[in-house]
Amino acid sequence: MNRGLLIVLSGPSGVGKGTVCTALRGKLPELIYSVSATSRQPREGERDGVNYFFKTREQFQDMIARDALLEHAEYVGNYYGTPREFVEKTLAEGKDIILEIEVQGAIKVKEKFPEGVFVFLLPPSLNELRQRIVGRGTETQATIDHRLSVAIEEMNLLYHYDYAVVNDQIDSACSRISSIITAEHCKRERFLHELFQELKPITAGENAER
Amino acid sequence: MNRGLLIVLSGPSGVGKGTVCTALRGKLPELIYSVSATSRQPREGERDGVNYFFKTREQFQDMIARDALLEHAEYVGNYYGTPREFVEKTLAEGKDIILEIEVQGAIKVKEKFPEGVFVFLLPPSLNELRQRIVGRGTETQATIDHRLSVAIEEMNLLYHYDYAVVNDQIDSACSRISSIITAEHCKRERFLHELFQELKPITAGENAER
Structure with missing residues:
Protein backbone atom coordinates (compact mmCIF):
# COMPACT_ATOMS: atom_id res chain seq x y z
CA MET A 1 0.00 0.00 0.00
CA ILE A 32 -7.67 13.65 7.65
CA TYR A 33 -7.05 16.78 9.69
CA SER A 34 -3.94 16.98 11.83
CA VAL A 35 -5.17 18.03 15.29
CA SER A 36 -2.72 20.20 17.24
CA ALA A 37 -1.76 19.68 20.86
CA THR A 38 -1.93 22.62 23.28
CA SER A 39 -1.37 23.31 26.96
CA ARG A 40 -4.05 26.01 27.06
CA GLN A 41 -7.43 25.44 28.72
CA PRO A 42 -10.28 24.17 26.50
CA ARG A 43 -12.79 26.90 25.61
CA GLU A 44 -16.56 26.46 25.70
CA GLY A 45 -17.56 23.74 23.22
CA GLU A 46 -14.02 22.62 22.34
CA ARG A 47 -13.50 18.86 22.40
CA ASP A 48 -10.31 16.94 23.15
CA GLY A 49 -9.01 15.18 20.03
CA VAL A 50 -11.26 17.24 17.75
CA ASN A 51 -10.26 20.89 18.19
CA TYR A 52 -7.04 20.15 20.07
CA PHE A 53 -5.36 17.46 22.08
CA PHE A 54 -5.47 19.19 25.47
CA LYS A 55 -2.36 18.58 27.60
CA THR A 56 -0.99 19.91 30.87
CA ARG A 57 2.24 21.92 30.65
CA GLU A 58 4.06 18.93 32.13
CA GLN A 59 2.60 16.52 29.58
CA PHE A 60 3.52 18.94 26.78
CA GLN A 61 7.10 19.34 28.04
CA ASP A 62 7.36 15.57 28.22
CA MET A 63 6.24 15.35 24.53
CA ILE A 64 8.95 17.87 23.61
CA ALA A 65 11.54 15.82 25.52
CA ARG A 66 10.44 12.61 23.75
CA ASP A 67 10.62 14.33 20.32
CA ALA A 68 6.91 13.49 19.98
CA LEU A 69 6.13 16.76 18.16
CA LEU A 70 6.90 17.68 14.55
CA GLU A 71 7.08 21.32 15.64
CA HIS A 72 6.00 23.39 18.61
CA ALA A 73 5.94 26.99 19.75
CA GLU A 74 4.86 28.97 22.80
CA TYR A 75 2.38 31.87 22.53
CA VAL A 76 1.27 33.97 25.47
CA GLY A 77 2.41 31.34 27.93
CA ASN A 78 0.74 28.37 26.20
CA TYR A 79 2.32 25.62 24.15
CA TYR A 80 1.04 24.61 20.72
CA GLY A 81 2.44 21.81 18.60
CA THR A 82 1.89 19.02 16.07
CA PRO A 83 1.90 15.48 17.49
CA ARG A 84 4.10 13.29 15.32
CA GLU A 85 2.45 9.94 16.06
CA PHE A 86 -0.98 10.80 14.66
CA VAL A 87 0.60 12.07 11.40
CA GLU A 88 2.82 8.97 11.05
CA LYS A 89 -0.05 6.59 11.78
CA THR A 90 -2.37 8.25 9.24
CA LEU A 91 0.28 8.22 6.48
CA ALA A 92 1.12 4.56 7.20
CA GLU A 93 -2.58 3.72 6.75
CA GLY A 94 -2.34 5.20 3.22
CA LYS A 95 -4.51 8.20 4.10
CA MET B 1 3.57 37.20 -18.62
CA ILE B 32 -3.89 24.31 -27.71
CA TYR B 33 -3.24 21.10 -29.63
CA SER B 34 0.17 20.58 -31.16
CA VAL B 35 -0.50 19.60 -34.78
CA SER B 36 2.05 17.17 -36.27
CA ALA B 37 3.68 17.53 -39.67
CA THR B 38 3.64 14.59 -42.08
CA SER B 39 4.78 13.78 -45.59
CA ARG B 40 1.91 11.37 -46.20
CA GLN B 41 -1.04 12.26 -48.44
CA PRO B 42 -4.09 13.81 -46.77
CA ARG B 43 -6.98 11.36 -46.38
CA GLU B 44 -10.61 12.18 -47.14
CA GLY B 45 -11.77 14.99 -44.88
CA GLU B 46 -8.35 15.79 -43.35
CA ARG B 47 -7.46 19.47 -43.29
CA ASP B 48 -4.01 21.06 -43.45
CA GLY B 49 -3.10 22.71 -40.12
CA VAL B 50 -5.94 20.93 -38.30
CA ASN B 51 -5.24 17.20 -38.58
CA TYR B 52 -1.68 17.58 -39.82
CA PHE B 53 0.59 20.07 -41.50
CA PHE B 54 0.93 18.32 -44.86
CA LYS B 55 4.40 18.58 -46.39
CA THR B 56 6.21 17.08 -49.35
CA ARG B 57 9.12 14.76 -48.56
CA GLU B 58 11.47 17.54 -49.68
CA GLN B 59 9.82 20.12 -47.42
CA PHE B 60 9.97 17.64 -44.51
CA GLN B 61 13.66 16.86 -45.12
CA ASP B 62 14.32 20.60 -45.21
CA MET B 63 12.59 20.97 -41.79
CA ILE B 64 14.82 18.20 -40.41
CA ALA B 65 17.91 19.95 -41.78
CA ARG B 66 16.83 23.29 -40.24
CA ASP B 67 16.19 21.61 -36.83
CA ALA B 68 12.61 22.83 -37.18
CA LEU B 69 11.18 19.67 -35.56
CA LEU B 70 11.21 18.72 -31.88
CA GLU B 71 11.21 15.07 -32.94
CA HIS B 72 10.47 13.09 -36.05
CA ALA B 73 10.25 9.49 -37.20
CA GLU B 74 9.54 7.58 -40.40
CA TYR B 75 6.76 4.97 -40.60
CA VAL B 76 5.98 2.95 -43.72
CA GLY B 77 7.85 5.42 -45.90
CA ASN B 78 6.21 8.55 -44.49
CA TYR B 79 7.66 11.17 -42.18
CA TYR B 80 5.88 12.34 -39.03
CA GLY B 81 7.16 15.02 -36.67
CA THR B 82 6.43 17.87 -34.26
CA PRO B 83 7.07 21.38 -35.65
CA ARG B 84 9.04 23.37 -33.10
CA GLU B 85 7.90 26.86 -34.12
CA PHE B 86 4.20 26.38 -33.33
CA VAL B 87 5.03 25.00 -29.87
CA GLU B 88 7.46 27.85 -29.11
CA LYS B 89 5.01 30.53 -30.31
CA THR B 90 2.13 29.12 -28.25
CA LEU B 91 4.22 28.92 -25.06
CA ALA B 92 5.55 32.46 -25.59
CA GLU B 93 1.93 33.68 -25.81
CA GLY B 94 1.37 32.22 -22.31
CA LYS B 95 -0.88 29.45 -23.59
Whole structure:
Protein backbone atom coordinates (compact mmCIF):
# COMPACT_ATOMS: atom_id res chain seq x y z
CA MET A 1 0.00 0.00 0.00
CA ASN A 2 1.19 3.51 -0.81
CA ARG A 3 1.73 5.87 2.07
CA GLY A 4 -0.62 8.83 2.30
CA LEU A 5 0.46 12.38 1.55
CA LEU A 6 1.19 15.01 4.19
CA ILE A 7 -0.27 18.28 2.89
CA VAL A 8 1.04 21.33 4.73
CA LEU A 9 -1.14 24.41 4.20
CA SER A 10 0.51 27.62 5.26
CA GLY A 11 0.82 31.28 4.31
CA PRO A 12 1.11 34.75 5.81
CA SER A 13 -1.07 35.83 8.74
CA GLY A 14 -4.47 37.00 7.65
CA VAL A 15 -4.44 35.20 4.30
CA GLY A 16 -7.33 32.91 5.28
CA LYS A 17 -5.61 29.56 5.95
CA GLY A 18 -8.26 28.43 8.47
CA THR A 19 -11.21 29.29 6.23
CA VAL A 20 -9.68 27.56 3.21
CA CYS A 21 -8.71 24.51 5.29
CA THR A 22 -12.25 24.15 6.66
CA ALA A 23 -13.77 24.52 3.19
CA LEU A 24 -11.30 21.99 1.76
CA ARG A 25 -12.16 19.44 4.45
CA GLY A 26 -15.85 19.90 3.55
CA LYS A 27 -14.99 19.20 -0.09
CA LEU A 28 -12.65 16.27 0.64
CA PRO A 29 -14.16 14.41 3.61
CA GLU A 30 -11.59 11.58 3.28
CA LEU A 31 -8.78 14.05 4.03
CA ILE A 32 -7.67 13.65 7.65
CA TYR A 33 -7.05 16.78 9.69
CA SER A 34 -3.94 16.98 11.83
CA VAL A 35 -5.17 18.03 15.29
CA SER A 36 -2.72 20.20 17.24
CA ALA A 37 -1.76 19.68 20.86
CA THR A 38 -1.93 22.62 23.28
CA SER A 39 -1.37 23.31 26.96
CA ARG A 40 -4.05 26.01 27.06
CA GLN A 41 -7.43 25.44 28.72
CA PRO A 42 -10.28 24.17 26.50
CA ARG A 43 -12.79 26.90 25.61
CA GLU A 44 -16.56 26.46 25.70
CA GLY A 45 -17.56 23.74 23.22
CA GLU A 46 -14.02 22.62 22.34
CA ARG A 47 -13.50 18.86 22.40
CA ASP A 48 -10.31 16.94 23.15
CA GLY A 49 -9.01 15.18 20.03
CA VAL A 50 -11.26 17.24 17.75
CA ASN A 51 -10.26 20.89 18.19
CA TYR A 52 -7.04 20.15 20.07
CA PHE A 53 -5.36 17.46 22.08
CA PHE A 54 -5.47 19.19 25.47
CA LYS A 55 -2.36 18.58 27.60
CA THR A 56 -0.99 19.91 30.87
CA ARG A 57 2.24 21.92 30.65
CA GLU A 58 4.06 18.93 32.13
CA GLN A 59 2.60 16.52 29.58
CA PHE A 60 3.52 18.94 26.78
CA GLN A 61 7.10 19.34 28.04
CA ASP A 62 7.36 15.57 28.22
CA MET A 63 6.24 15.35 24.53
CA ILE A 64 8.95 17.87 23.61
CA ALA A 65 11.54 15.82 25.52
CA ARG A 66 10.44 12.61 23.75
CA ASP A 67 10.62 14.33 20.32
CA ALA A 68 6.91 13.49 19.98
CA LEU A 69 6.13 16.76 18.16
CA LEU A 70 6.90 17.68 14.55
CA GLU A 71 7.08 21.32 15.64
CA HIS A 72 6.00 23.39 18.61
CA ALA A 73 5.94 26.99 19.75
CA GLU A 74 4.86 28.97 22.80
CA TYR A 75 2.38 31.87 22.53
CA VAL A 76 1.27 33.97 25.47
CA GLY A 77 2.41 31.34 27.93
CA ASN A 78 0.74 28.37 26.20
CA TYR A 79 2.32 25.62 24.15
CA TYR A 80 1.04 24.61 20.72
CA GLY A 81 2.44 21.81 18.60
CA THR A 82 1.89 19.02 16.07
CA PRO A 83 1.90 15.48 17.49
CA ARG A 84 4.10 13.29 15.32
CA GLU A 85 2.45 9.94 16.06
CA PHE A 86 -0.98 10.80 14.66
CA VAL A 87 0.60 12.07 11.40
CA GLU A 88 2.82 8.97 11.05
CA LYS A 89 -0.05 6.59 11.78
CA THR A 90 -2.37 8.25 9.24
CA LEU A 91 0.28 8.22 6.48
CA ALA A 92 1.12 4.56 7.20
CA GLU A 93 -2.58 3.72 6.75
CA GLY A 94 -2.34 5.20 3.22
CA LYS A 95 -4.51 8.20 4.10
CA ASP A 96 -3.74 11.84 3.28
CA ILE A 97 -3.48 14.27 6.17
CA ILE A 98 -3.61 18.06 6.12
CA LEU A 99 -1.76 20.29 8.53
CA GLU A 100 -2.76 23.95 8.68
CA ILE A 101 0.06 25.91 10.23
CA GLU A 102 1.80 29.28 10.28
CA VAL A 103 4.89 29.69 8.10
CA GLN A 104 7.62 29.23 10.73
CA GLY A 105 6.03 26.00 11.94
CA ALA A 106 5.78 24.74 8.36
CA ILE A 107 9.51 25.25 7.85
CA LYS A 108 10.20 23.13 10.96
CA VAL A 109 7.86 20.40 9.70
CA LYS A 110 9.72 20.42 6.38
CA GLU A 111 12.98 19.57 8.17
CA LYS A 112 11.36 16.40 9.52
CA PHE A 113 9.08 15.65 6.53
CA PRO A 114 10.80 16.90 3.38
CA GLU A 115 8.53 14.56 1.36
CA GLY A 116 5.46 16.55 2.46
CA VAL A 117 3.54 18.68 -0.03
CA PHE A 118 4.04 22.30 1.02
CA VAL A 119 1.35 24.69 -0.16
CA PHE A 120 1.66 28.42 0.38
CA LEU A 121 -1.57 30.41 0.35
CA LEU A 122 -1.13 33.85 -1.20
CA PRO A 123 -3.35 36.92 -1.01
CA PRO A 124 -4.56 38.11 -4.44
CA SER A 125 -2.30 41.13 -3.88
CA LEU A 126 -0.39 42.79 -1.08
CA ASN A 127 -3.04 45.51 -0.97
CA GLU A 128 -5.65 42.85 -0.46
CA LEU A 129 -3.58 41.40 2.39
CA ARG A 130 -3.29 44.87 3.90
CA GLN A 131 -7.07 45.30 3.69
CA ARG A 132 -7.70 41.94 5.33
CA ILE A 133 -5.37 42.87 8.19
CA VAL A 134 -6.85 46.36 8.59
CA GLY A 135 -10.35 44.99 8.03
CA ARG A 136 -10.45 43.30 11.39
CA GLY A 137 -11.06 46.84 12.65
CA THR A 138 -9.96 46.17 16.20
CA GLU A 139 -6.29 47.13 16.06
CA THR A 140 -4.20 50.30 16.33
CA GLN A 141 -2.26 51.61 13.34
CA ALA A 142 1.03 50.49 14.93
CA THR A 143 -0.29 46.96 15.34
CA ILE A 144 -1.55 46.96 11.77
CA ASP A 145 1.82 48.19 10.45
CA HIS A 146 3.62 45.56 12.48
CA ARG A 147 1.35 42.78 11.25
CA LEU A 148 1.76 43.91 7.68
CA SER A 149 5.55 43.90 7.91
CA VAL A 150 5.41 40.43 9.49
CA ALA A 151 3.16 39.28 6.63
CA ILE A 152 5.64 40.59 4.05
CA GLU A 153 8.50 38.80 5.81
CA GLU A 154 6.43 35.62 5.90
CA MET A 155 5.76 35.99 2.21
CA ASN A 156 9.48 35.78 1.56
CA LEU A 157 9.40 32.21 2.88
CA LEU A 158 7.48 31.23 -0.25
CA TYR A 159 10.59 29.78 -1.84
CA HIS A 160 10.62 26.93 0.71
CA TYR A 161 7.28 25.69 -0.61
CA ASP A 162 6.31 23.40 -3.48
CA TYR A 163 3.19 25.25 -4.58
CA ALA A 164 1.62 28.69 -4.32
CA VAL A 165 -2.16 29.08 -4.37
CA VAL A 166 -3.79 32.49 -4.63
CA ASN A 167 -6.73 32.80 -2.24
CA ASP A 168 -8.82 34.97 -4.55
CA GLN A 169 -12.01 32.98 -3.89
CA ILE A 170 -12.32 30.22 -1.31
CA ASP A 171 -13.91 27.77 -3.76
CA SER A 172 -11.30 28.25 -6.41
CA ALA A 173 -8.42 28.08 -3.89
CA CYS A 174 -9.88 24.79 -2.57
CA SER A 175 -10.24 23.45 -6.04
CA ARG A 176 -6.58 24.24 -6.83
CA ILE A 177 -5.37 22.57 -3.62
CA SER A 178 -7.53 19.57 -4.44
CA SER A 179 -5.88 19.45 -7.90
CA ILE A 180 -2.44 19.60 -6.28
CA ILE A 181 -3.32 16.58 -4.11
CA THR A 182 -4.55 14.65 -7.18
CA ALA A 183 -1.43 15.57 -9.16
CA GLU A 184 0.86 14.52 -6.31
CA HIS A 185 -0.82 11.13 -6.29
CA CYS A 186 -0.02 10.86 -10.00
CA LYS A 187 3.68 11.54 -9.51
CA ARG A 188 5.36 8.60 -11.10
CA GLU A 189 7.23 7.51 -8.00
CA ARG A 190 3.98 6.46 -6.43
CA PHE A 191 3.19 4.08 -9.29
CA LEU A 192 6.54 2.44 -9.93
CA HIS A 193 6.34 0.15 -6.95
CA GLU A 194 2.83 -1.11 -7.78
CA LEU A 195 3.65 -1.53 -11.45
CA PHE A 196 6.72 -3.65 -10.86
CA GLN A 197 4.78 -5.75 -8.39
CA GLU A 198 2.31 -6.40 -11.18
CA LEU A 199 4.89 -6.98 -13.93
CA LYS A 200 6.75 -9.66 -11.96
CA PRO A 201 4.06 -12.38 -11.76
CA ILE A 202 2.93 -11.72 -15.36
CA THR A 203 6.38 -11.96 -16.93
CA ALA A 204 7.19 -14.98 -14.74
CA GLY A 205 3.98 -16.62 -15.94
CA GLU A 206 4.84 -15.93 -19.57
CA ASN A 207 8.28 -17.46 -19.21
CA ALA A 208 6.80 -20.55 -17.57
CA GLU A 209 4.52 -21.07 -20.58
CA ARG A 210 7.44 -21.23 -23.01
CA MET B 1 3.57 37.20 -18.62
CA ASN B 2 4.25 33.59 -17.68
CA ARG B 3 5.08 31.16 -20.43
CA GLY B 4 2.53 28.45 -21.11
CA LEU B 5 3.09 24.82 -20.21
CA LEU B 6 4.02 22.11 -22.70
CA ILE B 7 2.02 19.02 -21.71
CA VAL B 8 3.33 15.82 -23.30
CA LEU B 9 0.79 12.99 -23.21
CA SER B 10 2.26 9.60 -23.96
CA GLY B 11 2.03 5.95 -23.01
CA PRO B 12 2.23 2.44 -24.45
CA SER B 13 0.54 1.54 -27.75
CA GLY B 14 -3.13 0.77 -27.32
CA VAL B 15 -3.51 2.59 -24.00
CA GLY B 16 -5.94 5.14 -25.45
CA LYS B 17 -3.79 8.31 -25.78
CA GLY B 18 -5.80 9.65 -28.73
CA THR B 19 -9.18 9.13 -27.08
CA VAL B 20 -8.06 10.73 -23.82
CA CYS B 21 -6.43 13.64 -25.65
CA THR B 22 -9.60 14.35 -27.66
CA ALA B 23 -11.75 14.18 -24.51
CA LEU B 24 -9.34 16.46 -22.65
CA ARG B 25 -9.46 19.06 -25.42
CA GLY B 26 -13.25 18.95 -25.19
CA LYS B 27 -13.02 19.62 -21.46
CA LEU B 28 -10.29 22.29 -21.72
CA PRO B 29 -11.05 24.26 -24.91
CA GLU B 30 -8.32 26.80 -24.10
CA LEU B 31 -5.68 24.06 -24.35
CA ILE B 32 -3.89 24.31 -27.71
CA TYR B 33 -3.24 21.10 -29.63
CA SER B 34 0.17 20.58 -31.16
CA VAL B 35 -0.50 19.60 -34.78
CA SER B 36 2.05 17.17 -36.27
CA ALA B 37 3.68 17.53 -39.67
CA THR B 38 3.64 14.59 -42.08
CA SER B 39 4.78 13.78 -45.59
CA ARG B 40 1.91 11.37 -46.20
CA GLN B 41 -1.04 12.26 -48.44
CA PRO B 42 -4.09 13.81 -46.77
CA ARG B 43 -6.98 11.36 -46.38
CA GLU B 44 -10.61 12.18 -47.14
CA GLY B 45 -11.77 14.99 -44.88
CA GLU B 46 -8.35 15.79 -43.35
CA ARG B 47 -7.46 19.47 -43.29
CA ASP B 48 -4.01 21.06 -43.45
CA GLY B 49 -3.10 22.71 -40.12
CA VAL B 50 -5.94 20.93 -38.30
CA ASN B 51 -5.24 17.20 -38.58
CA TYR B 52 -1.68 17.58 -39.82
CA PHE B 53 0.59 20.07 -41.50
CA PHE B 54 0.93 18.32 -44.86
CA LYS B 55 4.40 18.58 -46.39
CA THR B 56 6.21 17.08 -49.35
CA ARG B 57 9.12 14.76 -48.56
CA GLU B 58 11.47 17.54 -49.68
CA GLN B 59 9.82 20.12 -47.42
CA PHE B 60 9.97 17.64 -44.51
CA GLN B 61 13.66 16.86 -45.12
CA ASP B 62 14.32 20.60 -45.21
CA MET B 63 12.59 20.97 -41.79
CA ILE B 64 14.82 18.20 -40.41
CA ALA B 65 17.91 19.95 -41.78
CA ARG B 66 16.83 23.29 -40.24
CA ASP B 67 16.19 21.61 -36.83
CA ALA B 68 12.61 22.83 -37.18
CA LEU B 69 11.18 19.67 -35.56
CA LEU B 70 11.21 18.72 -31.88
CA GLU B 71 11.21 15.07 -32.94
CA HIS B 72 10.47 13.09 -36.05
CA ALA B 73 10.25 9.49 -37.20
CA GLU B 74 9.54 7.58 -40.40
CA TYR B 75 6.76 4.97 -40.60
CA VAL B 76 5.98 2.95 -43.72
CA GLY B 77 7.85 5.42 -45.90
CA ASN B 78 6.21 8.55 -44.49
CA TYR B 79 7.66 11.17 -42.18
CA TYR B 80 5.88 12.34 -39.03
CA GLY B 81 7.16 15.02 -36.67
CA THR B 82 6.43 17.87 -34.26
CA PRO B 83 7.07 21.38 -35.65
CA ARG B 84 9.04 23.37 -33.10
CA GLU B 85 7.90 26.86 -34.12
CA PHE B 86 4.20 26.38 -33.33
CA VAL B 87 5.03 25.00 -29.87
CA GLU B 88 7.46 27.85 -29.11
CA LYS B 89 5.01 30.53 -30.31
CA THR B 90 2.13 29.12 -28.25
CA LEU B 91 4.22 28.92 -25.06
CA ALA B 92 5.55 32.46 -25.59
CA GLU B 93 1.93 33.68 -25.81
CA GLY B 94 1.37 32.22 -22.31
CA LYS B 95 -0.88 29.45 -23.59
CA ASP B 96 -0.66 25.78 -22.66
CA ILE B 97 -0.12 23.30 -25.48
CA ILE B 98 -0.64 19.54 -25.48
CA LEU B 99 1.38 17.11 -27.53
CA GLU B 100 0.06 13.55 -27.89
CA ILE B 101 2.90 11.29 -28.93
CA GLU B 102 4.27 7.75 -28.68
CA VAL B 103 6.85 7.07 -25.98
CA GLN B 104 10.05 7.21 -28.06
CA GLY B 105 9.04 10.59 -29.52
CA ALA B 106 8.27 11.90 -26.04
CA ILE B 107 11.78 11.02 -24.85
CA LYS B 108 13.23 13.03 -27.76
CA VAL B 109 10.98 16.00 -26.94
CA LYS B 110 12.20 15.82 -23.34
CA GLU B 111 15.79 16.32 -24.50
CA LYS B 112 14.77 19.63 -26.11
CA PHE B 113 12.08 20.63 -23.57
CA PRO B 114 13.06 19.25 -20.17
CA GLU B 115 10.72 21.83 -18.58
CA GLY B 116 7.71 20.15 -20.23
CA VAL B 117 5.18 18.27 -18.13
CA PHE B 118 5.49 14.60 -19.12
CA VAL B 119 2.39 12.51 -18.46
CA PHE B 120 2.42 8.75 -18.97
CA LEU B 121 -0.94 7.12 -19.54
CA LEU B 122 -1.15 3.65 -17.97
CA PRO B 123 -3.60 0.82 -18.57
CA PRO B 124 -5.53 -0.18 -15.44
CA SER B 125 -3.52 -3.42 -15.56
CA LEU B 126 -1.30 -5.28 -17.98
CA ASN B 127 -4.11 -7.77 -18.58
CA GLU B 128 -6.34 -4.88 -19.55
CA LEU B 129 -3.67 -3.67 -21.98
CA ARG B 130 -3.42 -7.19 -23.42
CA GLN B 131 -7.20 -7.26 -23.89
CA ARG B 132 -7.20 -3.89 -25.62
CA ILE B 133 -4.49 -5.08 -28.01
CA VAL B 134 -6.22 -8.43 -28.64
CA GLY B 135 -9.61 -6.73 -28.75
CA ARG B 136 -8.90 -5.11 -32.11
CA GLY B 137 -9.60 -8.60 -33.43
CA THR B 138 -7.84 -8.12 -36.74
CA GLU B 139 -4.36 -9.41 -35.93
CA THR B 140 -2.58 -12.76 -35.78
CA GLN B 141 -1.36 -14.19 -32.48
CA ALA B 142 2.25 -13.43 -33.43
CA THR B 143 1.38 -9.77 -34.08
CA ILE B 144 -0.51 -9.59 -30.80
CA ASP B 145 2.43 -11.10 -28.88
CA HIS B 146 4.81 -8.67 -30.55
CA ARG B 147 2.60 -5.68 -29.77
CA LEU B 148 2.27 -6.76 -26.17
CA SER B 149 6.02 -7.14 -25.71
CA VAL B 150 6.52 -3.70 -27.29
CA ALA B 151 3.91 -2.30 -24.89
CA ILE B 152 5.74 -3.79 -21.89
CA GLU B 153 9.04 -2.33 -23.12
CA GLU B 154 7.35 1.05 -23.57
CA MET B 155 5.99 0.79 -20.07
CA ASN B 156 9.54 0.63 -18.73
CA LEU B 157 10.07 4.18 -20.03
CA LEU B 158 7.71 5.38 -17.29
CA TYR B 159 10.61 6.54 -15.16
CA HIS B 160 11.41 9.34 -17.64
CA TYR B 161 8.03 10.92 -16.94
CA ASP B 162 6.78 13.33 -14.29
CA TYR B 163 3.34 11.81 -13.80
CA ALA B 164 1.50 8.54 -14.36
CA VAL B 165 -2.25 8.55 -15.00
CA VAL B 166 -4.24 5.32 -15.06
CA ASN B 167 -6.71 5.27 -17.96
CA ASP B 168 -9.40 3.37 -16.08
CA GLN B 169 -12.19 5.66 -17.29
CA ILE B 170 -11.73 8.41 -19.86
CA ASP B 171 -13.49 11.04 -17.73
CA SER B 172 -11.47 10.33 -14.65
CA ALA B 173 -8.18 10.17 -16.60
CA CYS B 174 -9.03 13.58 -18.14
CA SER B 175 -9.88 14.99 -14.77
CA ARG B 176 -6.51 13.84 -13.36
CA ILE B 177 -4.59 15.34 -16.27
CA SER B 178 -6.54 18.55 -15.82
CA SER B 179 -5.53 18.54 -12.12
CA ILE B 180 -1.89 18.03 -13.10
CA ILE B 181 -2.06 21.09 -15.36
CA THR B 182 -3.62 23.18 -12.56
CA ALA B 183 -1.01 21.95 -10.04
CA GLU B 184 1.85 22.73 -12.42
CA HIS B 185 0.56 26.29 -12.71
CA CYS B 186 0.70 26.51 -8.91
CA LYS B 187 4.33 25.44 -8.73
CA ARG B 188 6.01 28.19 -6.83
CA GLU B 189 8.49 29.08 -9.55
CA ARG B 190 5.70 30.47 -11.66
CA PHE B 191 4.67 32.92 -8.96
CA LEU B 192 7.98 34.21 -7.68
CA HIS B 193 8.54 36.52 -10.60
CA GLU B 194 5.08 38.12 -10.39
CA LEU B 195 5.26 38.47 -6.63
CA PHE B 196 8.57 40.29 -6.60
CA GLN B 197 7.33 42.58 -9.35
CA GLU B 198 4.49 43.51 -7.04
CA LEU B 199 6.55 43.81 -3.86
CA LYS B 200 8.98 46.30 -5.39
CA PRO B 201 6.68 49.26 -6.07
CA ILE B 202 4.82 48.77 -2.75
CA THR B 203 7.91 48.71 -0.55
CA ALA B 204 9.36 51.65 -2.49
CA GLY B 205 6.11 53.56 -1.90
CA GLU B 206 6.19 52.82 1.80
CA ASN B 207 9.74 54.06 2.14
CA ALA B 208 8.82 57.27 0.33
CA GLU B 209 6.04 57.97 2.86
CA ARG B 210 8.39 57.85 5.84
